Amino acid sequence: MKKVAGVVNYVRHQANQLYQSPNRTLEILEVFWDFSRRYFYALAFWSLFSAKLLHLFAHLYSLPLSKFILWGPSFFFQDVAILLLFRILVQKTSGFIAVTCALIVFPFSLIVSGMAAANFSVYVFTGSEIHWRQAKTFTGDAAALRTxxxxxxxxxxxxxxxxxGALFTARPIHRFVGGVLHVLAWPCRWMLTRLRPCVGPLLQRFPKRSHTLPDPRLYEQIHLEDDYLNDSEDDDDDFLLDPLGHNVSENRRSTDRLIPRVLVLGFVFLAVTLRLLRPSExxxxxLSGTLPLASLFEGGHRNSPVDISGLPPYQFTYLAxxxxxxxxxxxxxxxKDAGPGFEDWKPKLPNANESVHYSPQTNPLHISNLQQPVLESIQGVLADGSVKIKHVVLLKLESARADTFPVRKDSFLYNRIAETYDNGEIPKEVQDRIANLTRTAEFLTGFPSGFQHNDTLHAxxxxxxxxxxxxxxxxSTYTLKSLAGTLCGVTPLVADFNREWEHHIYQPCLPHVFEMLSNQKGITSDTEDFTRWxxxxxxxxxxxxGYDNQDKLTPVLGFKDKYTKEIIESPEAKHYPVKSEEVNYYGYADTELREYISDAIDDAERDHKRLFLSHLTGTTHHPWGLPNNTYEQILGSTKGHNEDLNRYLNAVGFxxxxxxxxxxxxxxxxxxxxxxxxxxxxxxxxLPNDGGIxxxxxxxxxxxxxxxxxAHPQLPALEISAPVISDQIVPTILDLLIESNSLSKKATKPAKDILSLYEGQSLIRPLIQEQNGMQDWQFTVMNTGGSWLAVRSAARPQYRLVIPLVNDVEWRFSDLSTDPHELKPISRFNLADLAAVIHKKYDEEVLQWLFDAAYVTNWWVGENWARYRFHPQNQGGE
Incomplete structure (x- = not known):
């Protein structure tokens, strides 16, 4: 505390001096530099090394141990070089040199410390590092800044x-690195000493450099209880500015001994040698990148979407x-004037490349099941007219894990809750809370939760x-991309953040389809037959x-009418004012929409219109705020991420x-x-697995x-246990409308034609997982879109492969049949290393699947870009 008090008193004194004599700014800056240079250097030192250690820790298992040990010293090369350079800048100087060094060192230290602290925060809360190339997206987005x-x-x-750390270690770090530099300068001093007889006469023509001491009055009334600010010369030899060693202090001469020279020069020689010999991968x-250069040299798209070096060249040509x-x-x-979503049908497009559309018939990966009959269990009710679909309500559920819909007894999530209690026993009253947490999800899915219910909820x-x-x-694990996938029956664009709105979404979205069906002959509101509405x-x-251009995406998806936070909180809103406070940094609780949903149904029924209502929930988004902060205690401990998990489960119940x-x-x-x-x-x-929020x-x-x-009350409850993906929702909705005779005769033919365009198989027909040797590959664009892509096949769903699209993330393979919660996935930075590990652990069939997945994904990413008419090289860093 004495040191802190000394710093505070000193800064206060200098501020007072500056206020009284503004013309002495330069002198005061010199004095401030003289005292603070050690501190700012130590701040940069700890920032760089802590960031590098976190960086290596985050990727500790991504290289074979032998490679990590062998090339490990070279990973610090850039950091050490920068710190040595900055140690030269923080020597004891004066005048213009001191001001220049201060203007370089001060902002550098503050910036890198801020970057290191931000990276630490993101890693603790998300389990991953910041990708600095993506950070620019947040700077102009108010909602993103709130995030x-x-x-x-x-x-x-x-x-x-x-x-x-910098405050209490400034002097020893400054001295230590100065000693290292003194050793590194020894060969130069030795050589110049030998040249002294030659250069001595020339040097005598120049006056000997002397230090200009600050005005003694600047130190008036400074009373410190220790010597923290005592600027002694014990660590401030001008070891590079005075290469002939005129001012070498006695303390510094300890670095002239044999052992320090051997250690320092030996380590430098080893690091340089390893850096020169290190493969150019x-x-x-x-791994060796330093924090200040992260945003300049990190990752980046490759010419080839997926680096498949290491893939056997034989047999992998079937998609060429x-x-x-x-x-x-x-x-x-x-x-003739095709509407939104059907622009590819407009005649005489000026660009020939824009006259083409996605064709499932020419897609070598496409597997259709439309030729299959409707599932036997629902054939009858669809054929006899029992199922009538006048309106469609699509709910996109924020952060909805599959195992929370519903929460089941003795599941992973249930056992995770039990771990937070002594002896692993959940109290009876808490079991009752869990049993009633997701009653509606249990009712909608028909999945047994394992809990006994004695009430009459849901009649x-x-x-x-x-x-x-x-x-x-x-x-996609990025919300806005996931919206495009669900509403348009596509796989989202493989590019960072919401870029779909400014590129060609290659299929008509559901609002586009419904608008097209509304433009068919015989469609009118002047009838009681809803199929013609x-x-x-x-x-x-x-x-x-307002987050990441969603306001631009919504109309591109085909929605002309919308109700969002910005609209419902406007004084012109029909149900203004909003009834509750905001629950998170995005907006209000979902329940603020109840009157608007009710009105939408009333208006549709009154005006004889068929309603397609899409609703994105938001209350289950971090930080899982609830109206009036009404939380129940579900977990027995608040240690670690348990408090977050407790809030999340309460939001799931809400x-x-x-x-x-x-x-x-x-x-x-x-x-x-x-x-x-x-x-x-x-x-x-x-969150329940690794704490990721x-x-x-x-x-x-x-x-x-x-x-x-x-869900439809006239359909029998049917579980689809085969592996599926959310781009199958659009074709399933259209298939249900057709097979239930819920469309007019004039609209049925167009609906069938449009249905044939989509990639995904319909869920109301038997699913085909492999056909003619081609597996049904399912791709997920990972948040934020341009770094990683996940792939699995419906034929072998136990295997998951996460593939890097940039150079700074790893390949990741997991086998869910033996590791369902992915406690021990295999991660490597290149395909060859990953294949070597898998070959030791699995048979040739799994290795073949790995190679197939890599090869197919490499082809598919290029296809994805072509379908969206997206050109990474023209995207300014994409």
């Missing part, structure tokens, strides 16, 4: 640790020259009815649409009750038996598995 502020506590803790360049873009089919029902019915997928993945699409969310309210509104309006209720998670969350750059399977439910 970043959620990690402010971790940032402040990290910064405080760095500041404290991107992984080594990435293949593509899936073709002239769109000619349909007699298509109007005593065990299941609502419909199709529920128990092995479903999302098309026009469609009306509405988008709703109680959170902001969302479940919100689903109950939505179903109640449908019942109240008398449209429940004529409404298809579709629910899908935008992405999962690995966001899927940002998190390849854990918990971020991928989501619920997918298509």
């Amino acid at each position: 970043l502020l959620s990690g402010l506590t971790g940032f402040l803790i990290g910064e405080a640790l760095l500041v404290a 991107p992984v080594y360049l990435y 020259g293949q593509d899936s873009l073709h002239i769109p089919p000619s349909w007699d029902w298509m109007p 005593g019915h065990k299941a609502y009815g419909g199709l529920s997928a128990s092995n479903a993945y999302t098309t 026009p469609w009306h699409s509405i988008w709703m969310q109680s959170v902001t649409e 969302q479940d009750k919100w689903l109950t309210e939505i179903m109640g509104i449908l019942e109240e309006k008398g449209v429940a038996n004529e409404t298809l209720l579709v629910m899908a998670g935008d992405h999962g969350l690995s 966001t899927p940002y750059d998190n390849p854990h399977v918990g971020s991928f598995a989501v619920p997918i439910v298509l």
Whole structure:
């Protein structure tokens, strides 16, 4: 505390001097530099080395141990070089040189300490490092900045640790690195000493340099209780400015001994040698990158989407020259002025490349099941007219893990809760809370939760009815990309953040399809036959649409009417004012939309329109705030991430009750038996597994598995256990509308033609997992989109491969049959190293699957870019 007090008193004194005599700014800056140069150097020292150690720790198992040990010293080469350079700048200087050095060292130290603290905060809360090339996206986005502020506590803790470390170790670090430089300068001094007889006469012509001491009056009234600010010469030889050694102090001469010279020069020789001999692989360049240069040299797209060096050249040529873009089919029902979503059908496009459309018939990876009959269990009710679908309500559930829909007894999540209690026993009253946490999800899916219920919730019915997928993945772990995948039946664009809105979404989205069907002959509101009514699409969310250009994406997806946070909090809003406070940094609780949903149904029924209502929930987003902070205690301990998990489970329970309210509104309006209720998670969350509060750059399977439910009370409850993905939702909805005779005769033919365009198989027909030797490959674009891509095949769903698209992340393989919670995935920085490990552990069949997945993904990413008309080389860093 004495040191802190000394610093405070000193700074206060200098500020007072500056205020009284502004013309002495330069002198005061010199004095401040003289005292603070050690501190700022130590701050840079700890920032660089702590960031590098965290960097290496994060990728500790991504290289074979032998390679990590062999090349490890070379990973510090850039950091050491920068610190040695800056040690030269923080020598004892005066005048213009001191001012120049201060203007370089001060901002550098502050910037790198801020970057190190931010990286520490993100790693603690998400389990991954910051990719600095992506940070520019947040600078102009107010909602994104509010997101970043959620990690402010971790940032402040990290910064405080760095500041404290620098404050108490400034002098020894300064002396130590100075000693290293003194040793490194020894060969130069030795050589110049031998040349002294020659250069001596020349040097005598110049006056001997002397230090200019600051005005003694600047030190008046400074009373310190120790010598922390005592600027002695014990560590300030001008070892480079005075190479002939005129001013070498006695203390410095300890570095002229044999042992220090051998140690320092030996380590430098080893590091330089290893750096020169190190293979020129991107992984080594990435691991050795220093923090200040991270945003300049980190990652970046390659010319080839996937680095498949190490792939056996034989047998992997079956996709060469293949593509899936073709002239769109000619349909007699298509109007001459094709509307939004069908621009590829517009005649005489100026660019020939824009006259093509995705064609499943020419896609070598496409497997269709439309030729299969409807599942036997639902054939009857679809054929006899029992299932009527007048309206479609699609709910995109924020951060919905598959195992929370519903929460089941003796599941991983249940056992995770039990671990937080003594002896692993959950108290009876807590078991009751868990049993009632996701009652509506249990009712909608028909999945047994293992809990006994004695009440009459949902009128005593065990299941609502419909199709529920128990092995479903999302098309993207980034919310806005996931929206495009679910609403348009596509795999999102393989590029960072929300870029779909400014590129060519290669399939019509559901609002586009419904608008096209509304433009067919015979569609009118002047009838009681709802199959002939026009469609009306509405988008709703109680959170902001200002994050990452979502306000631009929504109309591109086909929604003309929308209700968002910005609209419902406007004084012109119909139900203004909002009834509650904001629950998180995005907006309000989902329940603020209840009147708007009710109005939408009333308006549709009154105006004889078919409603397509899409709603993105937001309450289950971090930090899982609830109205009035009404939380129940579910976990027995708040240690580690348990408090976050407790909040998340409470938010899951809140969302479940919100689903109950939505179903109640449908019942109240008398449209429940004529409404298809579709629910899908935008992405999962690995919080119960590894503490991840966001899927940002998190390849854990918990971020991928989501619920997918298509519920209708007139359908029998049916579990789809085969592996599926959320781009199958659009074709399934269209298939249900067609097979249930819920479209007019004039609209059925166009619907069938449009249905044939989509990649995904329909869930109401038998799913084909492999055909003619080609597996049904399912791709997930990982948050934020341009770094990683996950792939699995429906034929062998136990295997997951996460593939890097840039040079600074790893390949990652997991076998869910033996490691369902991915406790020990295999990670390596290149395919060859990964294949070598898998070959030792598995048979040739698994190795073949690995190579197939890598080869197929490399082809598919190029296809993805072509379909979106996206050119990475023209994207300014993409």
